[in-house]
Amino acid sequence: MALSNGSARSRKSNPTVVGINFGNSYASIAVINKEGLADCIANEDGERQIACAVSFHGEEIYIGNQAKPQLVRNAQNTIINFRNLLGKKFSEIPKDQPIISAPVIQHPELPDVAAYKVAILQPAPTPLPPASVKSSSNTPATSVLPTPRSEPIPAERIITVQEVTSLFLKSLVQSAQDFLGREVDGAVIVVPSWFDDSAGAALKSAAEDAGVEVLQLLDEAGAGALVSITEPVEGLDPDRTSLLVDLGQSSLSLSVLSIRHGLLYAIGSAHHEDINTEQIDTKLVKFFTKEFTRKTKVPLTVCPSTETADKRAEAKLRLALEHTKRTISASPGAASCSVESLKDGVDFTGSINRMRFDMEVRTVYDSVVRAALDLLEGVGLEPLHVDEIIYVGGSASLPGLDETFFAKGFPESTITPFTAGTVIGGGIGDPTTLLARGAALQAQLLAEIANEDEQIHAAFRPESEHATVHATARTIGVILPEADAGDEGLGGQWVLGIPRDTPLPYRRFVQFDCDLGEEDKEERILGMELWEVSEGVKVEKIAPPKREKEEGEEDEDEEEEEEEEEIREKILKKEKQLGALAVKAEKARKENGRWKTRVQVQFLAHSRGIILIAAEVSEDGTGAPASIHIS
Amino acid sequence: MATVISLPITAPPTPASWIQDQTNAGQTISPASPFANLFANASFELKAIKLLPVGLAYLAHVRRSIHNHSFEEHDK
Ligand SMILES: Nc1ncnc2c1ncn2[C@@H]1O[C@H](COP(=O)(O)OP(=O)(O)OP(=O)(O)O)[C@@H](O)[C@H]1O
Ligand SMILES: [Mg+2]
Numbered sequence: 001m002a003l004s005n006g007s008a009r010s011r012k013s014n015p016t017v018v019g020i021n022f023g024n025s026y027a028s029i030a031v032i033n034k035e036g037l038a039d040c041i042a043n044e045d046g047e048r049q050i051a052c053a054v055s056f057h058g059e060e061i062y063i064g065n066q067a068k069p070q071l072v073r074n075a076q077n078t079i080i081n082f083r084n085l086l087g088k089k090f091s092e093i094p095k096d097q098p099i100i101s102a103p104v105i106q107h108p109e110l111p112d113v114a115a116y117k118v119a120i121l122q123p124a125p126t127p128l129p130p131a132s133v134k135s136s137s138n139t140p141a142t143s144v145l146p147t148p149r150s151e152p153i154p155a156e157r158i159i160t161v162q163e164v165t166s167l168f169l170k171s172l173v174q175s176a177q178d179f180l181g182r183e184v185d186g187a188v189i190v191v192p193s194w195f196d197d198s199a200g201a202a203l204k205s206a207a208e209d210a211g212v213e214v215l216q217l218l219d220e221a222g223a224g225a226l227v228s229i230t231e232p233v234e235g236l237d238p239d240r241t242s243l244l245v246d247l248g249q250s251s252l253s254l255s256v257l258s259i260r261h262g263l264l265y266a267i268g269s270a271h272h273e274d275i276n277t278e279q280i281d282t283k284l285v286k287f288f289t290k291e292f293t294r295k296t297k298v299p300l301t302v303c304p305s306t307e308t309a310d311k312r313a314e315a316k317l318r319l320a321l322e323h324t325k326r327t328i329s330a331s332p333g334a335a336s337c338s339v340e341s342l343k344d345g346v347d348f349t350g351s352i353n354r355m356r357f358d359m360e361v362r363t364v365y366d367s368v369v370r371a372a373l374d375l376l377e378g379v380g381l382e383p384l385h386v387d388e389i390i391y392v393g394g395s396a397s398l399p400g401l402d403e404t405f406f407a408k409g410f411p412e413s414t415i416t417p418f419t420a421g422t423v424i425g426g427g428i429g430d431p432t433t434l435l436a437r438g439a440a441l442q443a444q445l446l447a448e449i450a451n452e453d454e455q456i457h458a459a460f461r462p463e464s465e466h467a468t469v470h471a472t473a474r475t476i477g478v479i480l481p482e483a484d485a486g487d488e489g490l491g492g493q494w495v496l497g498i499p500r501d502t503p504l505p506y507r508r509f510v511q512f513d514c515d516l517g518e519e520d521k522e523e524r525i526l527g528m529e530l531w532e533v534s535e536g537v538k539v540e541k542i543a544p545p546k547r548e549k550e551e552g553e554e555d556e557d558e559e560e561e562e563e564e565e566e567i568r569e570k571i572l573k574k575e576k577q578l579g580a581l582a583v584k585a586e587k588a589r590k591e592n593g594r595w596k597t598r599v600q601v602q603f604l605a606h607s608r609g610i611i612l613i614a615a616e617v618s619e620d621g622t623g624a625p626a627s628i629h630i631s
Numbered sequence: 632m633a634t635v636i637s638l639p640i641t642a643p644p645t646p647a648s649w650i651q652d653q654t655n656a657g658q659t660i661s662p663a664s665p666f667a668n669l670f671a672n673a674s675f676e677l678k679a680i681k682l683l684p685v686g687l688a689y690l691a692h693v694r695r696s697i698h699n700h701s702f703e704e705h706d707k
Pocket of ligand 1: 022023024025026027049247248249250251252277321322325326327329330392393394395396397398432
């Protein structure tokens with residue numbers, strides 16, 4: 001077949017793509033459904049959160065949630081936590097971690113390569129079938145009965161971090177293929193913000209070994225926000241500040257995001273390895289252990305456990321907690337935790353309600369919110385400036401965490417998937433599937449431009465020049481001067497033009513009604529001043545209103561001293577005037593004795609300057625525009 | 632086409648004294664001369680940032696910057 005000249009790229013015009021969230025503990029896969037929306041799919045075990053675990057057991061290899069129970073009795077052949085080791089040299093891996101699974105070892109041949117050594121059973125070589133023995137006619141015929149297959153031979157397998165990853169990704173892609181009924185051509189894979197080049201390169205080659213083309217390694221913040229941008233909760237402005245909270249098994253990631261008409265960047269971000277779900281689990285393990293010993297009188301020492309029986313009991317409890325925590329998130333009632341033969345053959349069934357649960361893990365919730373407040377402070381913002389919280393990661397499904405954000409200073413105006421009611425039942429705000437869905441949306445976008453210029457594709461790679469732009473440091477807008485506005489405040493009506501942290505170029509159109517007074521004049525104008533302002537917060541303390549004693553009420557609640565209430569309010573302060581503009585109102589009409597008109601203002605900002613264009617709009621067309629250009 | 636945000640506000644009448652107060656600032660610019668530099672030293676504060684390469688808006692941004700298109704040209 002002859003290829004036409006210049007077809008350097010041979011991309012399928014309609015490639016099948018998926019989004020993969022590859023966490024250190026759990027992974028998930030999403031596809032685009034017939035309605036064009038992203039759906040997280042279940043694998044053949046019915047799991048949407050697929051444990052990142054690979055276990056070798058004799059001739060079998062278990063991958064995913066089936067591999068996790070192997071941590072109880074076959075821990076030394078069960079591999080977990082490999083994602084975080086991608087791209088690391090053996091010498092770079094901390095060795096002081098407690099070992100509850102196959103230990104990381106130095107590869108016996110490859111210098112400074114991290115690997116695992118697992119015991120397997122190798123199938124014995126099958127004896128040669130008789131037909132394959134081509135003998136000369138004179139030799140006696142071999143027996144037609146097949147030789148019985150001999151016992152598999154115990155062997156050792158050395159497997160590198162990258163090879164485990166490849167094995168695991170292959171099973172994910174297989175699940176997607178089974179679901180879709182077609183080959184998967186490419187995937188967008190979500191990675192944490194701290195993933196460096198070598199981790200990314202290792203992941204890419206592991207994916208390629210698994211037969212998947214990586215369309216893009218997508219930052220968690222990008223994947224998380226993309227769902228919010230594509231399917232925003234009602235009431236959210238296209239220009240907003242969002243806080244992304246990812247509470248995963250091994251760490252907490254936070255980002256403050258600027259979202260401006262779909263353009264996105266991180267104003268600030270933080271990563272805390274000392275705040276994680278492991279801590280939640282430890283508290284719960286201790287809680288249930290106490291209950292077990294109290295009920296059964298069987299002694300059990302955990303966190304840390306040293307005896308083999310205790311170690312096994314702890315591992316079993318940790319496995320059982322998966323169910324307990326999911327029940328706590330899903331419903332306000334009590335959640336159970338059951339383990340058959342927890343220790344010494346004694347079974348355990350315990351239960352915990354949401355209130356008790358939240359009490360037990362309170363300190364973890366508090367440190368998550370504390371870290372978020374610190375991050376906001378570091379970028380000069382307050383909870384009051386956060387329009388939206390986006391939750392990601394398993395433990396961000398816990399309603400108690402959301403409640404803690406509101407209890408610790410986030411205003412009611414902040415929209416979260418809990419207040420919007422989109423978490424329950426795998427709604428659009430479900431933190432456990434959000435990243436995979438974001439990745440699927442991005443994969444679809446990249447598939448649609450598969451046949452476009454290389455230049456376009458390059459823009460989605462790291463370090464693209466197109467990603468580096470300027471953003472405004474301060475909020476810019478128009479003040480419509482007002483008589484008797486007083487000295488306090490802005491001196492007129494504020495109209496937001498370009499919010500702070502807005503990448504340029506940027507454009508915003510607004511329209512509003514104008515009152516031009518009652519006087520009949522030859523010329524009517526509407527004055528506008530363009531200002532750079534700074535955003536602050538005014539704190540007002542108000543004493544609680546003195547409560548009138550109701551008749552017959554005793555003084556008993558005297559000691560219940562009510563605290564001063566703090567009212568925090570967003571305020572703007574004039575910083576610098578950038579220009580002024582007068583719009584001639586030629587289309588004004590008199591309504592109820594006052595002249596009225598309507599004006600459209602366009603704010604257009606690029607790094608060389610701002611253009612402010614204002615014109616009357618009326619039924620008989622737009623009026624003459626007035627504009628200024630500030631550079 | 633860009634969306635127009637309709638604000639639930641009413642602009643107050645501009646005080647008669649306003650234009651005079653702004654002798655060095657405000658003037659009506661006729662549509663024939665669309666741009667004028669009014670504040671020579673009025674540069675506003677900018678900082679360099681890195682966009683996350685994700686979503687349709689980023690794709691549109693890339694297209695505009697590759698083809699050197701303005702928003703209006705891109706709208707078409
Ligand atoms: N609905 C739920 N309610 C509460 N906890 C949950 C829920 N779903 C999952 N989890 C818990 O979340 C944890 C896994 O979180 P996640 O999948 O975010 O981790 P990860 O991304 O793999 O880890 P990391 O980001 O730290 O590397 C597990 O402890 C799991 O039990
Ligand atoms: Mg994670």
